[in-house]
Amino acid sequence: MSPLLHLNEIPHILADGYICDEHRSLIFLSAWGRDTAVQELLARLTLKNDDALTQLTLSDASLNEHLIFPGNTHNLDKRTSRHTRTRFGTLVHIWLFDKRCLQPDRANGQAFMLLKHEDPQRNERIWTLLSQTTALPLLPHWQEMILALLLDSGMLTPLPGTYGGLTGWQMILDTPRLTQLIGTAIRRGELHTTPDAVIAPSLRLVA
Numbered sequence: 363m364s365p366l367l368h369l370n371e372i373p374h375i376l377a378d379g380y381i382c383d384e385h386r387s388l389i390f391l392s393a394w395g396r397d398t399a400v401q402e403l404l405a406r407l408t409l410k411n412d413d414a415l416t417q418l419t420l421s422d423a424s425l426n427e428h429l430i431f432p433g434n435t436h437n438l439d440k441r442t443s444r445h446t447r448t449r450f451g452t453l454v455h456i457w458l459f460d461k462r463c464l465q466p467d468r469a470n471g472q473a474f475m476l477l478k479h480e481d482p483q484r485n486e487r488i489w490t491l492l493s494q495t496t497a498l499p500l501l502p503h504w505q506e507m508i509l510a511l512l513l514d515s516g517m518l519t520p521l522p523g524t525y526g527g528l529t530g531w532q533m534i535l536d537t538p539r540l541t542q543l544i545g546t547a548i549r550r551g552e553l554h555t556t557p558d559a560v561i562a563p564s565l566r567l568v569a
Contacts, residue, residue: 475531503557
């Protein structure tokens with residue numbers, strides 16, 4: 363378990379994990395605090411004056427700082443739970459996250475996937491997310507090839523800023539480009555309409 367980080371702007375808030383993109387924009391934050399501190403955090407994220415939180419500065423025991431920018435808070439959602447049996451008394455656990463972690467933006471082909479490190483079902487989960495994000499007709503046995511195309515083209519990238527037990531992936535689809543890549547793979551015989559057709563060429567080569 364990673365050591366807790368202190369939120370400098372609100373000293374009574376502790377974070378046990380976060381994920382952000384290459385611009386240090388907040389994608390996910392897991393934090394703990396008493397109810398009053400959590401309410402202060404939420405309130406200051408919505409302010410437009412000098413008390414507004416335009417950045418979150420998280421510090422570890424060695425005073426190393428982790429900067430996160432909440433950006434447009436209208437794009438954030440939250441979940442909270444109350445824990446009464448802790449060594450610190452009653453604490454509120456809050457998750458702040460980009461809404462695209464929960465619901466893909468199909469109109470713009472954008473989504474985020476949060477996963478445990480070394481999740482054995484990673485590819486299957488990302489494939490499901492892809493089917494929820496795009497209207498393109500994708501056959502199940504295309505999974506390995508399509509995910510490789512997304513990685514190679516930069517439409518699927520790991521989120522670089524992580525702390526704690528989760529990792530994140532960002533999906534930004536260029537639908538015309540993806541359609542072109544799939545069409546090229548079909549013409550080259552790399553994608554087939556039936557699963558058996560993928561195996562047949564290699565069997566003939568062995569023979």
